[in-house]
Amino acid sequence: MELVVEFKSVTFSYLESVVLRDATFSVCRGDFVSVIGPNGGGKTTLLKLILGVLTPNSGSVQLLGGEPKTTVPRVGYTPQQTLVDLRFPISVIDVVLMGRIRRSGFISNLLSGYRYSRADRVAAMESLQRLRLEDFANTPFGNLSGGQRQRVLIARAICGEPDLLLLDEPTNNIDASSEQILCEILTELNKTMTIIMVSHDVRFVAQCVNNVICVNKTVATHPTSELNEKTLHQLYHPNEVRIVLHDHR
DSSP: OOEEEEEEEEEEEETTEEEEEEEEEEEETTOEEEEEOOTTSSHHHHHHHHHTSSOOSEEEEEETTBOHHHHGGGEEEEOSOOOOOTTSOOBHHHHHHHHHHGGGOHHHHHHTTOOOOHHHHHHHHHHHHHTTOGGGTTSBGGGSOHHHHHHHHHHHHHHTOOSEEEEESTTTTOOHHHHHHHHHHHHHHTTTSEEEEEOSOHHHHHHHOSEEEEEESEEEEEEGGGOSHHHHHHHSOTTTOOOOOOOOO
């Protein structure tokens, strides 16, 4: 099985504070996994190591068979928080097209006055179709709901045709119906790309992903079927989490 991400004995510290210790795990092509854990446990740090933004103090990180800094153009990424002035007059299609600039070097293309090609525009519309937003292509980005804006940002991330999609807390500030739509869309996207998603929403994780990566300074991986109260109590403080099962008969 081809490995998309591989951590070998990775330790990372901010000054004297250890954030990850001896983390060893792998993600295979076609996987849909979620990174879960308490605040400050190292989830976002783990994503930054995958992206090559941070370098481990010890151990190694492989991304798509190479060093993260060289293979990261093949990754689509949606950060936890995107600071946008919603009054800025930009359309949905223009936001999604930004994902095409990055494919061959954002800075060089920006400085040379990059012009979108017909292929870029076709790819942007296809991305919007996959996120069920094609009817909003010419809508001002600021006019969308929170859930719709989140899906536009995911469309931007996949517009560059990545091999790996990284999502940092994609369910933040969206309602239950938007979560269900997002789960269906991500399950469909997973047919053509590997997905790693950071989420605090255990209920959302349980219905969408195949495996979980539990992060709280150390790292352990489990199939979703093992995501139970005992597993979560080992990850979180016992008083911080409870599982509620709903009978929808």
